[in-house]
Amino acid sequence: MKTPILKQGPYLIASLQAEQSDTDLLELQEVLVEQVGRFRSRGVILDVTLLDVMDSFATRTLRNMAQAIRLRGAETIIVGIRPEIAFAMVQLGLDVRLSGVQTTLDLEEALAILDRQRQEGMCRD
Amino acid sequence: MTDVVQIAIRSDSDIVMVRQQARALAKELGFSASDLTLIATALSELARNIVEYAQQGEIILSQIKQGELRGLVIVARDSGPGIADIERAMLDGYSTGKGLGLGLPGAKRLMDEFEITSCAGQGTTIKATKWVH
Numbered sequence: 001m002k003t004p005i006l007k008q009g010p011y012l013i014a015s016l017q018a019e020q021s022d023t024d025l026l027e028l029q030e031v032l033v034e035q036v037g038r039f040r041s042r043g044v045i046l047d048v049t050l051l052d053v054m055d056s057f058a059t060r061t062l063r064n065m066a067q068a069i070r071l072r073g074a075e076t077i078i079v080g081i082r083p084e085i086a087f088a089m090v091q092l093g094l095d096v097r098l099s100g101v102q103t104t105l106d107l108e109e110a111l112a113i114l115d116r117q118r119q120e121g122m123c124r125d
Numbered sequence: 126m127t128d129v130v131q132i133a134i135r136s137d138s139d140i141v142m143v144r145q146q147a148r149a150l151a152k153e154l155g156f157s158a159s160d161l162t163l164i165a166t167a168l169s170e171l172a173r174n175i176v177e178y179a180q181q182g183e184i185i186l187s188q189i190k191q192g193e194l195r196g197l198v199i200v201a202r203d204s205g206p207g208i209a210d211i212e213r214a215m216l217d218g219y220s221t222g223k224g225l226g227l228g229l230p231g232a233k234r235l236m237d238e239f240e241i242t243s244c245a246g247q248g249t250t251i252k253a254t255k256w257v258h
Contacts, residue, residue, distance in 0.1 A: 093231060
């Protein structure tokens, strides 16, 4: 199942689907890392609201994705971790594994953070 | 209502399928939404271990009733290489594969009961149960 990716100005928004297989996630990783370069994106938002589980494989893949995207010059924010998923992740010890990757409750907040980071970046330049 | 489901696990798409099946069975038993997620997550780890270490195996999901108690039993079975050191395999962060080493100990924490039988060269069987609270 292909993961839909929307381009919103300087950002890319990927909406992970409910029944995402390992292969789908690895494919998304490749596509996003490539698209960040092609569109000169400054930020990537991974929307996980629909995801049915966030197991160790998904966590590791999302973290790797965020790190690779950072090396390509963009920031990643994970959006919409549901309460029961958060609870399962804590019990699995996965919350620590995801540390270093920003998470927000909703898209609006994620966009606001990315905008702020871009402005700060511009002031420094 | 089918109360036993047997699913062959050979690829990552089977991992997704077994999660869906377990959710449906667990929902019938009256598990809460958060328990459904805990069960699906544990199952995901067990199914992935089969694909990663044994290439193929099977998962049997069954509903059990003991007096007033109702629960879901997961049996994950493969004839892969087996686990040489179960004690270490149950430690957080220990992995002989490419994972984070959280799969087995994590699955154990997510379930109420957890038994593992494995001999090097003879495969692995894991039985995990979650009760409706």
